[in-house]
Each structure stands twice: as structure tokens, then as C-alpha cells.
Amino acid sequence: xxxxxxxxxxxxxxxRFKELLLTMQEFFYFALRAFSTLxxxxxxxxxxxxxxxxxxxESIPIVLVSSISIxxxxxxxxxxxxxxxxxxxxxxxxxxxxxxxxxGPLLMGLMLSARYGSRNGAELGAMQISEQIDALRAFGTDPxxxxxxxxxxxxxxxxxxxxxxxxxxxxxTGALVAEYYHKLDPGTFWNSIYPRLLPKxxxxxxxxxxxxxIIVTLVSSFNxxxxxxxxxxxxxxxxxxxxxxxxxxxxANFYVSKIVLDIMH
Amino acid sequence: MxxxxxxxxxxxxxxxLDKVSMTVQDNTIKAVLGPSGVGxxxxxxxxxxxxxxxxxxxxVDGVDITPLRxxxxxxxxxxxxxxxxxxxLFDSMTISQNMSFFLRENxxxxxxxxxxxxxxxxxxxxxxxxxxxxxxxxxxxxxKRVAIGRALIFNPKMILFDEPTAGLDPVSSRxxxxxxxxxKKSNDLGAVFxxxxxxxxxxxxxxxxxxxxxxxxxxxxxxxxxxxxxxxIKSILSDKILEL
Numbered sequence: 378x379x380x381x382x383x384x385x386x387x388x389x390x391x392x393r394f395k396e397l398l399l400t401m402q403e404f405f406y407f408a409l410r411a412f413s414t415l416x417x418x419x420x421x422x423x424x425x426x427x428x429x430x431x432x433x434x435e436s437i438p439i440v441l442v443s444s445i446s447i448x449x450x451x452x453x454x455x456x457x458x459x460x461x462x463x464x465x466x467x468x469x470x471x472x473x474x475x476x477x478x479x480x481g482p483l484l485m486g487l488m489l490s491a492r493y494g495s496r497n498g499a500e501l502g503a504m505q506i507s508e509q510i511d512a513l514r515a516f517g518t519d520p521x522x523x524x525x526x527x528x529x530x531x532x533x534x535x536x537x538x539x540x541x542x543x544x545x546x547x548x549x550t551g552a553l554v555a556e557y558y559h560k561l562d563p564g565t566f567w568n569s570i571y572p573r574l575l576p577k578x579x580x581x582x583x584x585x586x587x588x589x590x591i592i593v594t595l596v597s598s599f600n601x602x603x604x605x606x607x608x609x610x611x612x613x614x615x616x617x618x619x620x621x622x623x624x625x626x627x628x629a630n631f632y633v634s635k636i637v638l639d640i641m642h
Numbered sequence: 643m644x645x646x647x648x649x650x651x652x653x654x655x656x657x658x659l660d661k662v663s664m665t666v667q668d669n670t671i672k673a674v675l676g677p678s679g680v681g682x683x684x685x686x687x688x689x690x691x692x693x694x695x696x697x698x699x700x701x702v703d704g705v706d707i708t709p710l711r712x713x714x715x716x717x718x719x720x721x722x723x724x725x726x727x728x729x730x731l732f733d734s735m736t737i738s739q740n741m742s743f744f745l746r747e748n749x750x751x752x753x754x755x756x757x758x759x760x761x762x763x764x765x766x767x768x769x770x771x772x773x774x775x776x777x778x779x780x781x782x783x784x785x786k787r788v789a790i791g792r793a794l795i796f797n798p799k800m801i802l803f804d805e806p807t808a809g810l811d812p813v814s815s816r817x818x819x820x821x822x823x824x825x826k827k828s829n830d831l832g833a834v835f836x837x838x839x840x841x842x843x844x845x846x847x848x849x850x851x852x853x854x855x856x857x858x859x860x861x862x863x864x865x866x867x868x869x870x871x872x873x874x875i876k877s878i879l880s881d882k883i884l885e886l
Binding site for chain 1: 690692712713717720722724726727728730731732733747792796
């Protein structure tokens, strides 16, 4: 009896593993197809513009909220810590490292995963459940080219200025906190940043934009296309998309930083 | 002409269709009758190449579509129109945009020609005055007529209907069935419609294939259905609606 139970448990785990491999295979095929339709961007330029508006312009408030919060928080906490060591003049440098390289892009990625990813997952999932995606295929339109490629291209284009905006807002907020909370001269704050800013700081920051764009768009779209089982299925696929893309954003954030800093150390 | 030849389809271990064969001739209305969940909609999706069988072949006008790539299937699919069970209208588009969408997507036609074709289908579906409405503001029967108009937009030879009267009131059902029958008379179109309502079959179908437990248990002229000795067919002829 215990052997049978163990056997069943192992069988179920093997089955789950096989399903995971199959899903990964399907995802890579889906991603490949999405990239292969990028040359059709000219045909779907209106969809690209629509998506650029949704993922770019409409995301500005949430990106600002997260970058301002993290800039203020980092300046306040790190400033308190540096004060203990009499190194408050290094506040600008510390804040810029955190905001530019790590927390700024990371929070932006997570926010866009929640905002843009959930929208993609729910919208495409609803289209899948209501057979609109089948209708596209049935009438001779490639749903990947029509629905996924514009989202991917718009995110690839718009995530870069969003990161720039996020970096700018985070640093400006850090400077304000340094001036009014820590009573640090703005010149001291900015002088600890500019001379020490290196190309790798910007490479790390801006390389994360396309990586996050690909993760957020493709993972959420793939989950939307995979929705099954009515409205509850749309909910499940949307949640799966957000959880998976957020997790992958966290992992990618680490590896992009590590690889770039290793190469450009 | 559409032909399914020894088609087997499985989802995991579950056999949906087991060596199913059937033929739909041009200018013929063929019903696929069966209880809910038996795989009737799957038959239509196989005919369009939306899903591929595990074994067997699907021919459209003599071309085996089973080995074709997605891009190669598009011109073949345009020979057929489809009306999905839930209509699958694009809810962010108006009625005329829904009808013109695929023309603009797939054919390089002048705007005047697109507008002419859309107006023709709007008239055919009896939806004049609703061109700029969104699907959400229409009744179930009207949405179905929009979906039929959209299915006709490429001037196909065959239209596939997935449960065309499901969820409609009797008056709307009758209108939709009349519309399907009129397509054959006025446009020389063939049609395949899957249904679980046997009255619909007798109302308009020239031929019927009965799908039961993954197999075709009857395939022939609708009038011959009464001659079948199969217990399931005898039971549905007495019960009229399949509740399984």
C-alpha cells in the first residue's frame, strides 16, 4: 500500500514535470512566432500606436509613483545610515546606484507586469474564451501578428523612456529628500553622483527595459492565449501570467545586473 | 466539398473522435447531430484546420489540409465562413467594422468595394440602421445575423455553423434557420451546422450525420433517419432534444 502511494506520487510529479516541459516548449514556440512577425509592424502600425499609448503613456502615473517612492525611501534610509558613519556626502552616490541600476528598473518592471501584463492576460484570455482568436485564424488573420506583435513592439519601444523617466524621478526625489530631510546641500548630493557615473550604470538600467518588455508582454500574452474554462479560466490565466512574469522580472533583474557588471567591471 | 477521412482525435487519453469519416457536398446543408460534449464543434474546427487530428485526413476541395502550415491554411479557410456558437464578434468594434475587418485585413480592396460588400451583408442580415452600434447593444438573434453576415463577407462556398440556434428564443431560431436555408437557395452555398436540436435538422438539413460516443452512427439523407435501428437514434427521435 505505501509503495502504491509512493508510486502514484512519483507518477503525478513526473506528469507535472512533463507538463511543465511541454508548456515551456509551447512558450518558446510562441515567443519565436511573435518575434518572427515583427516585420509586419508596418501593417499593424495603428495597433502598435494603441498599445504604445496603453503601456507607455497610460503607465506614466504608476511608474512615477513607484520611482518617487523608492527614490524618497532610499535617500531617507541610506541617509540615516550614512550619517552614523559620517559619510552623508555619499548619499547621492548610494541613492543613484540603487535607483539607476536596481530598484528603479525592478519596481518599474513589477508595476508594468501588474498593470500591462494583467491587462494583456485578461483581454487576450477573454478573446480566447469567446473564440475571437479562433475567429481571427478562421478568417485568415494571424492572431500572433495582430494581437501579440503590436504589444511586444510597443513595450520594446516604450519601456526605455519609462525607465529614463523612472530614473529621473527617483533621483530628483532623492535629491529633494537629501536637501529637506537630511539638510544636505544639493550641490553635494549631485557632485557625488556625476563624477562617478559610469557607462555601465546606464547599460544596466536601460538593458533591463527590453528584457522586461519581452518578459511582461510574452508571458502575459501566452497565458491569455492559453486561457481555458470560461471566465474563471480567464482569472486563472491572468494570475498565472502576472505571477510568472513578476517572478521572471525579479530573476532577470539579478542576471542582467550580474552579467553587465561582470563584463564592464 | 469537405471530406473527413478516418479522423481520430484525442485530448490526452480521451478519445473525442474515433475514425470518423464524412463528406459534405457543395450546395448541401449537412447537420452534425449529437449530444453536448460529444465533439461536434471539434468537427467544424477540424474542417477549418483550426485543430489537427491525431490521425486521418481532412480534404477541402480535394486538398489534404492536415499537413499544411498555418499560413498555407489561410487561403483555404477563406473558402469557408464560420459562425461560432458565441458569435465571436469583436466587442470593441461596431457592426460594420466587424463585417469589414477581415476584408481590410486580408484583401487589398478599395474602400468603396469594402463599403459596398458590407452594406450588402447588412441588408441581407436585416440590420440597416445598426451599422454603428456595438455588438453589446444587440439581441442574441441580431448578433447571430451579424456573425452570419461576417461569415459571408469573402463570398465563401460553404458556411459552418456551430449550434446556430443555441440560446435563442423560438422566433429568433426560426429566423436564423430560414436565413441558413435561404443562403442555399439564393447564394448556392453549402452549409454544415452542428446542433443538438433535432427539430432544426428536420427543418433545413438535406443530410445528417449523427455523432455518438466518438463515432458516426448515421450518415445520410435526413429523411432516412427514421429508418435507422440504432437505439440512440430511436431515443432522440422520440425525445427531440438531446439531454446527455
